[in-house]
Amino acid sequence: MDRDVRPYHEAFAAFWHPVAFSSELGERPLPARLLETDLVVWRSESGVAATQRYCAHRGADLCGGTPVADGLRCAFHGWTYGRDGRCVRVPSQPAAPIPDRARLASYRCIERYGLVWVCLAPEPAAPLPEWPELEDGSQAVVPLPLLDWDVSAGRMLEIVLDVAHLSWVHDGTFGNPAQTEVPAYAVEPLPGGLRAQIRYPALSPSIDGVPPRVDRTTLTYEVTFPFTARLHFKPTLFYTHAVYAVASPVSEVKMRCFYFASYHPKIRNFADMFVKSELAILEQDRRVAEAQSPKAHPLDFAGEVHVKADLLPIEYRRAVAALRRGQPLAGPVME
Ligand code: FES
Ligand SMILES: [Fe+2]
Numbered sequence: 001m002d003r004d005v006r007p008y009h010e011a012f013a014a015f016w017h018p019v020a021f022s023s024e025l026g027e028r029p030l031p032a033r034l035l036e037t038d039l040v041v042w043r044s045e046s047g048v049a050a051t052q053r054y055c056a057h058r059g060a061d062l063c064g065g066t067p068v069a070d071g072l073r074c075a076f077h078g079w080t081y082g083r084d085g086r087c088v089r090v091p092s093q094p095a096a097p098i099p100d101r102a103r104l105a106s107y108r109c110i111e112r113y114g115l116v117w118v119c120l121a122p123e124p125a126a127p128l129p130e131w132p133e134l135e136d137g138s139q140a141v142v143p144l145p146l147l148d149w150d151v152s153a154g155r156m157l158e159i160v161l162d163v164a165h166l167s168w169v170h171d172g173t174f175g176n177p178a179q180t181e182v183p184a185y186a187v188e189p190l191p192g193g194l195r196a197q198i199r200y201p202a203l204s205p206s207i208d209g210v211p212p213r214v215d216r217t218t219l220t221y222e223v224t225f226p227f228t229a230r231l232h233f234k235p236t237l238f239y240t241h242a243v244y245a246v247a248s249p250v251s252e253v254k255m256r257c258f259y260f261a262s263y264h265p266k267i268r269n270f271a272d273m274f275v276k277s278e279l280a281i282l283e284q285d286r287r288v289a290e291a292q293s294p295k296a297h298p299l300d301f302a303g304e305v306h307v308k309a310d311l312l313p314i315e316y317r318r319a320v321a322a323l324r325r326g327q328p329l330a331g332p333v334m335e
Contacts, residue, residue, distance in 0.1 A: 004325045005299060008252040009035045011324045014121035015226055016128050017248045018258045019050065021143055022114050029072060031063045034118055036251050041109065041116055042067045049083040050109035050118045056087065056102050114141060115246065115258055126192050129224035131244070139262040142271040144278055147257040151289040153227040153247035154297025154320050156255050158313040159289050160229045160245045161221055163198055169288055173281045176203035176214065182309035193224040194319065196312045202235065213237070221312060225319055227255070239267050243278070253295040299324055 005011075012035060019032035019041055029042035031053060038053035040062040051072070055062055060076035067073075070089075071082040080089040085106030087098050108119040113134045133139050149156065159165070164182050167175045179201050187196045202217045220232040227247040234240045241263040247255045259282070263270045298304065299321040306314050322328070 002299070002325075006324055006326055008249070008296075008324075009037075009120075011326070012226055012249055014119065014123065014125035016110075016117040016119050016124055016126075017227070018115040018246050019118050019248060020116040021146075021258060021260075022111050022116055023143070025116055027067065029063050029065055029067065031061075032118070033250050035120060035249055037120060039107065039118065040065070040072070041118070042072050044071065044083050045069060046083065048109045048111050048116050049106070050116075051081060051083075051085045051104040051106045055079060056081075056104055062104075113244075114143070114260070126225065129193075129228050129230070131230065133242070134262060138264070140265040140270070141260055141262050142274055143258070143260040144275060144282070147259055147282060147286070148254075149257065149286055149290055150254055150295070151286075151292070152253050152295060152297040153249040153255040154317070155289055155292055155295075156247045156257060157223070157227055157229060157245070157316060158297075159285050160231070161196075161223065161312045161316055162310070163200075163312060164309045165288070166200060169284045170281055172205060173277060173284060174202040174204065176201045178203075184308070185311065187311050187315045190222065190224075193222060194312070194315055195223070196221045223316055226323055239264060239270075241267075241270070241274075252297075 017034055019034055019039065020030050024030065025041060025043060025048065029040045032039045032041050039050050040053045041048065041050045044067060053062055054060065055074045055076060057074065057077060057079050060074050062072055062074055064075045065072050066075065068080060071080045073080045078091040079087055079102065081104050082088050083106065085104035087102035090098055108124065110117050112128055113131055117128065134141065167177055167180045169175065171177050185196055185198045187194055197218065197220045200217050200219055201214045203212055203214055205212055215235045215237045218234040222230045227249065229245045230242055232242045241261055243261045244259065246258045248258065249255055261274050297320065
């Protein structure tokens with residue numbers, strides 16, 4: 001490999017990645033794996049917290065522990081750790097000083113947009129995406145079950161951003177096999193991301209004798225580097241909504257995607273329709289994505305053949321490759 005390319009973990013440690021939906025994190029701590037690091041995530045009195053998963057004392061799994069007033073208490077011998085990872089109590093010898101080494105690696109952890117986010121580096125290199133519509137009370141939100149796919153986060157994003165596959169892979173859900181040509185579109189830089197807009201004649205399948213119909217949908221893609229995309233759908237026959245795909249890199253070849261939609265709360269049955277149809281659509285993507293080779297996200301364009309219709313995934317890959325090399329992000333270069 002190119003000597004400038006930083007190890008995967010190092011290149012992405014300084015970004016925020018989701019490790020849980022807020023709704024899943026109740027009284028029990030949760031396990032998470034991020035960039036090959038095992039974590040335990042829990043709710044403390046002062047907010048969410050994330051530390052190394054295994055107890056510094058004798059390696060017990062802290063996911064079996066209990067959140068208490070001053071931290072997380074291990075189930076094995078009751079050692080308790082604060083949010084900063086320091087051990088604050090050793091019940092077997094309460095009067096003795098606590099050894100310095102009795103501490104867990106601890107990580108920045110925040111809760112926003114219904115997700116718990118962790119940054120493994122001391123300082124984040126970029127802020128969270130800006131999704132004001134999720135915080136002004138105007139939209140309802142529905143999550144999908146977690147998507148645990150054997151695919152790199154970068155490949156996942158490239159599938160989400162791929163315009164040319166819609167008419168092939170999504171035949172039967174919303175793809176329109178009659179529209180295989182991708183009209184020229186532009187990719188604009190955003191701070192920390194990319195934006196593109198296309199029109200797509202989505203084809204709804206025939207249901208209960210209702211004939212299939214074409215809906216010219218305006219699709220706006222907004223990427224926040226490294227692994228987040230918001231897709232805004234503006235159909236003419238249905239309501240506007242947006243889907244959010246946030247891929248969390250478990251390792252270089254595996255990701256867990258937190259996928260959800262926002263919609264106007266007056267749309268009746270949106271959540272049921274969305275979950276059912278989106279799971280069918282994503283299953284079509286998963287079959288392709290998990291079978292791609294190589295599994296790791298390629299950092300150059302040498303091993304594959306790219307054409308102009310692939311512009312958005314190309315510009316995305318160029319940006320991720322720059323991040324791997326520690327280079328500043330340049331704007332799109334193809335016209
Ligand atoms: S292993 Fe956790 S307190 Fe002993
Ligand atoms: Fe797709």
